[in-house]
Amino acid sequence: MQRRPLLPTLSALALAACFGSALAQQPVLNIYSARHYQTDEALYDDFSKATGIKINRIDGDDNGIYSRLKSEGAASPADVVLMVDAARLWRGEIEGLFQPVKSAVLQARIPATLRSKDDGQGSQWFGFSTRARVVVYDKTRVQRADVDTYEKLAAPVNKGRLCTRSGSHPYNLSLFGAMTEHLGPQGTETWLKGLVDNMARAPKGGDTDQIKGVASGECAVAITNSYYLARMMRSGKPEDRAVVEKVAVVFPNQADHGTHVNIAGGAVARHAKNRDAAVKFLEYLASDSAQNYFANGNNEWPAVAGLRSQNPALLALGDFKTETVPISVIGMNQVKVQQMLDRVGFK
Ligand code: FE
Numbered sequence: 001m002q003r004r005p006l007l008p009t010l011s012a013l014a015l016a017a018c019f020g021s022a023l024a025q026q027p028v029l030n031i032y033s034a035r036h037y038q039t040d041e042a043l044y045d046d047f048s049k050a051t052g053i054k055i056n057r058i059d060g061d062d063n064g065i066y067s068r069l070k071s072e073g074a075a076s077p078a079d080v081v082l083m084v085d086a087a088r089l090w091r092g093e094i095e096g097l098f099q100p101v102k103s104a105v106l107q108a109r110i111p112a113t114l115r116s117k118d119d120g121q122g123s124q125w126f127g128f129s130t131r132a133r134v135v136v137y138d139k140t141r142v143q144r145a146d147v148d149t150y151e152k153l154a155a156p157v158n159k160g161r162l163c164t165r166s167g168s169h170p171y172n173l174s175l176f177g178a179m180t181e182h183l184g185p186q187g188t189e190t191w192l193k194g195l196v197d198n199m200a201r202a203p204k205g206g207d208t209d210q211i212k213g214v215a216s217g218e219c220a221v222a223i224t225n226s227y228y229l230a231r232m233m234r235s236g237k238p239e240d241r242a243v244v245e246k247v248a249v250v251f252p253n254q255a256d257h258g259t260h261v262n263i264a265g266g267a268v269a270r271h272a273k274n275r276d277a278a279v280k281f282l283e284y285l286a287s288d289s290a291q292n293y294f295a296n297g298n299n300e301w302p303a304v305a306g307l308r309s310q311n312p313a314l315l316a317l318g319d320f321k322t323e324t325v326p327i328s329v330i331g332m333n334q335v336k337v338q339q340m341l342d343r344v345g346f347k
Helices: 008-018 040-051 062-075 086-094 104-109 170-197 207-216 226-233 238-246 275-285 288-296 312-317 327-332 334-344
Strands: 028-033 054-059 080-084 126-138 221-225 247-250 261-268
Touching: 028 062, 028 275, 040 054, 040 275, 040 288, 062 080, 062 086, 080 086, 080 275, 086 170, 086 261, 086 327, 104 275, 126 170, 126 207, 126 226, 126 288, 170 221, 170 261, 170 327, 170 334, 207 221, 207 226, 207 238, 207 247, 221 226, 226 238, 226 312, 238 247, 261 275, 261 327, 275 288, 327 334
Parallel strands: 028 054, 028 080
Antiparallel strands: 080 261, 126 221, 126 247, 126 261
């Protein structure tokens, strides 16, 4: 994955100022993006070809993008913000970094559970792809029936087996925020305590490290976002193939509330100078062709209902039941969740 650093763009902006009159002929859309995938290039090219609007993309991580937006304030050149995870989108929403978007296309195409509340005045965002938080386990040591719900990960049978990244990571904050809707705050705190009691090791690393931990035998059960597993399933590297061979995957809670899903999404920046073009770009992301590019770039599922992914790893994983907790509610619960994590000692 290639990252373009944040700083060199400042000189690009200075250059733009010098040639302002020439550039004024061609509209430019400034996108601050926390997504860094090769296939996104085709996505941007297609948009420029169809609309004549040039795209200037500035890559960063979520913290870098948000602090840049805040320090730039009303002078920010950002028109569109692309982010991953509901917890982060929610943060941008409450910090007032986005603006309301009136779009019949987005209302019709993006399911209501995958976008922020439409109150016509707040700071709004839309999900454009989905990922599931799944359970991976060691086929030789673990019974599938012992890990087929998130709740069971806290059961005594899984003592000393569980590996996960930090509880405070947005992916876990979002999962735990969803569980708060299913189990209530008290039930969720008890469940989190159970997870801590079942750890094979202190939380560390990213999701891929947890999958590798299961393959190496250090862990027997792990929690991961689906695309990390799909990426390994599609990898040509023998060491990745060996890992995939050793593990099995389960979409939790198929018999009741469904598996937790999260999103990658976008918003119109609060101080966008090219507001109409920004909305046009978000509407373009909801089109059939862009949906496939956007989702496939990171082995995710399209957000638009009725579209089927052609991604071979996702086809192999098959269909599953997703939970219906609104992503916006999940974001909202994260402060409460962090307090529970502190109380139960979940690092
Ligand atoms: Fe990720």
